[in-house]
Amino acid sequence: MPQELMEIEAVDGAARSTGSLDVATVDRGAVVERRARDDLRGQIATLERRLGELFASAFPRKGIEWRVGAVGGPRVLGTGELERVRDALAVRLREAQAELERRGRVEEDFRGLLESVIAEPERHRWVRISNEDVGEPGCRHWHSRPRWGILGMLMGWWRVRLSSGCPLALGRAAPANRHLE
């Protein structure tokens, strides 16, 4: 069970046990229920903020699932539905954190490899590492290639070429068209 969920369950369990001592009337029961819903809303707010921070820090990595799913609204949710939202957020947060940690380790390995490639390109022939591999935005890549083509291959003259970046979104336009806007 994710740690966030366990923390939240502990708080929630405490709230519930406190409430059960006091439930003597229906009104009191309703008050306790409402307090539980308020607690759950607070927990949802905390989890949503953590997920938002993680989302921003994950940029530009792609392919991470952030959706939690709606329980159907807009309406006032009951305790059970709020619990479902909270649990789903906690699970999503844990999964996203785990995925980011896994990718972080892979990116660290790539950064180490990149340093080696830059230091000794002849020992890493034809190796190509992109910004995406090291967890950075943009389309740049490093490529270990021979200088002067086949002659460089025969002579062992290897170097790292750095690409110039992303292609233009709309391709190349005629100079006259660039000033239309």
Added chain:
Amino acid sequence: MSDEAIPEAGWIAPLLREELPGLGLRYLLVDRGSGRTPRSVKERMAQMSNRFSGPQAINLRHRPIPAAYRVFYRHIGLDPDEQPTPVEGVALERIKRGGFVSQNLLDDALTIAIIESGVALRAFDADRAEGRLGIRPTTGGEGLEGRPGGLPEGTLVIADESRPLALLFGATSAGRGVSPETTRTILCAVQVKGVPDIAVEEAIWLAASVLRGHGGS
């Protein structure tokens, strides 16, 4: 109506006041409808497009007001990643279309105010609304005009004193939104917990000033 008019506070159903503290509705009547967007507003949108790009869109969730709306969406059973909050919806369009594309004066006024403030704004035809506006859950059998079937009981809606005008953060009833025939507009802001009053008032004033023709660059 003078330019210094103060946005009116809408009513909130007692159940919602208890369950969702901080939920509020503020609105302002503007004596004009939509129309063609003047060049000065288009220029302002172009400047906004230059200022607002991918990194700003990504960091929206860090900003307190957009984050407050995301949290509120969760509280009412919506998923802000499936149905974006107003500011995220406008930002998403900016990223998809490469800029804030001008549509008409009202939509442009709302776009400017939403991006600048982060507050959820929408507009209704003032001559098609009766009495004061507010937020309440629907009762059994109620629906949105122009849409088949009724709404599930308890659905949160923006309503006037007789009928629902729109889903909260959702579709508008047929004929209640602003059309080319509209002569008076209600600019309406939904406030949630974590969104300060001053931001809501600023959003409404900003949209109103653009609509009245004082909001160019």
